[in-house]
Amino acid sequence: MTGKMNDIVSSGLAGSLALAAAFLMPLFFNDWELLQLMIYVILSMLALSLAFIWGFGGILSFGHAVFFGLGAYAYAIAAANFGETTLPLLLSIAVPSVFAVLFGYFMLYGRISDVYLGAITLSLTLVFEKFMNSTAGPQYVIGEARLGGANGIPSIPRLNVPGFPDWVLSTSDLFGLCVILLAGVYIGLKFLISSDFGRIIIAVRENEMRAELLGYDARKYKLITFVIGAAIAGLAGCLFANWGGFISPKVFALSQSIQIIIWVVFGGVGTLVGPILGCMLIQWFTTYLTTVNIINKDVVLGALLTAVVLLLPSGLIPTIQRLINKIRLPRNTTARIAVEKAESRP
């Protein structure tokens, strides 16, 4: 099966799964259960956005939650001001994207990478957290919306059908929308990665110097990757604001950004399905730990991250793939050697 065929099959599978889930699950689950499931879907989209910029663009941001938070705040503020939510939805994607263009230009055109990029993005998320926490006073108002400091913005209006301000989405509608959007983002990224653009960003990730010598401006491609990731994170933030009807500066906390990194590391850097699975498994497990309340969840998450980095450096999905290949392909055949060679590439 060629790569393109593979993409079409997996995209078709993801699309039909999403459609089935969007239409069938509301029949079997009540609103409360749908809300519990919806958060996994929304956070998976956030995981996908980092999976793209880190796994394929090679940019590890320690402050990726900034774009998620910006999207959520942009939606909350705009929705409080406009009433109709079509423009706020677009703004929740546009604001993080524009910010990513500016900040990404500032970082990436200075050829900042690795640990230095880590230091800058980590500082960025701390700046947002500290600043938003200090906006409790009545002078911090944008139009009708008070920023509210550490208490955040409560009772954010839910999305309505574009053009019909009174036709507000029900919980099952919102669930369906989230599932379809997640599948849409997944399919979009899948095709983007196998396009020419995708090949170039992977080339840049593998060897920036070589890509530049072949005539590609690595900085430009990294910036575009970064902005696409920020836009997806912003959309996820908008859905998150819709989900809880509430947003607070907690989204900018360092722990939020590390959470996203844990999902991606656990699922497998350089894959798209991995981070989605990683996010769902870890979120489910965290929720479970909080309910049974035997052991602090930070202990488990921390131990898990350290253990995965030490023992399973390529993550869950790539490891499973390797195991399957080992069973499927007989010993020392040409095919097997070719597969192992392909896998041993950094």
Place this chain on the structure above:
Amino acid sequence: MDFYIVAGLEVISGVATLVLVAVGLAIVFGMMRVINLAHGEFLMLGAYTAITATNAGINIFVSMLVIAPIVVGLLGIVVERVIIRYLYGRLMDTMLATWGLSLLFIGVVTMVFGNTTSGISSPLGPVTIGSVSTSGYKFFIIAVTICVIVGLYILFKRTRFGLIARATMQNPDMAATLGVDPNRTYAATFGLGAALAGLAGGVIAPVTGIVPTIGVVFGAKAFITVIGGGGSVIIGTISASSVFGTINQVTSFVSTPVMGEVAMLLAAIILVRLLPTGITGRFFKGGI
């Protein structure tokens, strides 16, 4: 006049605290090219060690200056043997693994001590300068920082351990050929960095409310200070701390402490963008 003295003292003690908090991380980064994102949690553990020891009836200065660094230093050696040594040369993986470790420590301490603020009272009373009175503990922090810096300089420049450490960091294979065990040097250096974090935690315990998550903020500050300072351990830490500490304190004076922190972080972002190899990557090259 008195105001300027107090303001100046405020700035100097802010800078000194930052030096004290960051220097352990700077040693580990400068010598081993490893960023330990659990540095802040080492500091937090130092603070809890000092509090626990003091509450157990041990003299406060002994628990801050002796027990906290020793306990955390030993823990650092264990961490190096169990985790860090498998990850040398993989900078990003080390950061992720130690970040996991930091979450683990936060969780364990939360389970043991609870999510409440602990503290010990400051052992030194107020000091009066002219018409203004200020905390005498600020002088103590400045004195400890000076001792640490001088001690490190002597350790690295004048002792056999310092010579071996610097040689191993420059060329581990060559050092090994000459009969040095690089593994022991790495473990000792990492332990030293952790011990200094423990010391910093012990020293700030009486002036800060200690909660399990306190290390996050201090760790982040130490991280940007070290990256801002660049490769040279002592000069880098002092210069970056001076820049960031001054900006923080001055902005706090004219605005609010929160804005002081924000200004410092923005300064860090701009500094790293302009000087990606840190201050000592551009200036004072070759110093220690």
